Amino acid sequence: MKEIWYLECVNLFKIICPHQYTDYKKTHTLDSYKKKDYVYFDEDDSKSVYLINSGKVKLGYYTEDGKEIVKSILTKGDLFGEKAILGEDKRNEFAQSVDNQTSICPIGVQAMHELMRNNKTFSFSVYKFIGFKFKKLERRLQLLLFKDTKTRLVEFLDELCIDYGYNCPKTGDHVIKHPYTQKDIASLIGTSRPTLNILLNELREENYIDFRRKEIRILKNAS
Numbered sequence: 518m519k520e521i522w523y524l525e526c527v528n529l530f531k532i533i534c535p536h537q538y539t540d541y542k543k544t545h546t547l548d549s550y551k552k553k554d555y556v557y558f559d560e561d562d563s564k565s566v567y568l569i570n571s572g573k574v575k576l577g578y579y580t581e582d583g584k585e586i587v588k589s590i591l592t593k594g595d596l597f598g599e600k601a602i603l604g605e606d607k608r609n610e611f612a613q614s615v616d617n618q619t620s621i622c623p624i625g626v627q628a629m630h631e632l633m634r635n636n637k638t639f640s641f642s643v644y645k646f647i648g649f650k651f652k653k654l655e656r657r658l659q660l661l662l663f664k665d666t667k668t669r670l671v672e673f674l675d676e677l678c679i680d681y682g683y684n685c686p687k688t689g690d691h692v693i694k695h696p697y698t699q700k701d702i703a704s705l706i707g708t709s710r711p712t713l714n715i716l717l718n719e720l721r722e723e724n725y726i727d728f729r730r731k732e733i734r735i736l737k738n739a740s
Contacts, residue, residue, distance in 0.1 A: 547622055548620070549618075559609060565623045565626060566602055569597075571616075573696060574614055577611060598612065599646075656676075660706070670713070671725075674726065674733060677693045677697075677733065688737060690734045690736050693734070695731060695732075724738065
């Protein structure tokens with residue numbers, strides 16, 4: 518059961534975007550953001566949850582000395598700001614577009630609660646997604662605290678393989694077609710881009726991976 522929970526890919530956009538529901542369709546619009554635009558800031562009121570229709574959104578916070586800590590980078594179909602429906606009054610993170618063509622579906626907390634009351638499948642999907650997301654964030658925090666950088670990278674690649682990978686029948690390799698830049702990956706595993714480049718090349722020399730822009734292969738004989 519644990520493996521099924523972790524491996525299942527959950528994409529909520531087609532399930533819960535208000536465009537799917539007649540009561541909300543006429544009055545609802547998608548919001549557009551450019552790169553570096555903020556969706557919300559730390560300490561903003563929590564009034565809505567958000568679904569990504571296109572583009573990418575970075576969630577994180579700043580330390581007292583101004584250092585940015587990236588919690589996650591989300592793509593199409595991902596839900597964020599979900600703690601608003603769990604009773605959060607103020608945001609404890611920022612949400613920022615990292616793409617020039619980010620389109621987001623905002624859903625007011627009251628509308629979200631109404632949809633959840635009226636549709637058990639909808640409600641189950643939301644809570645399942647939230648649990649799945651918290652599980653991934655908890656695991657990433659454990660990696661940052663207790664693993665060295667190379668191990669964090671290898672385990673992150675395994676995570677990417679689950680989310681974006683498939684087996685190539687010709688070679689037996691695991692092919693990962695992902696939406697992240699090297700800067701994104703470096704932020705997510707808590708290192709610098711130059712260090713990430715060094716580690717990727719080390720893994721290539723060890724015949725663990727091969728990679729190009731937006732594609733990583735975990736080679737068949739990798740142990």
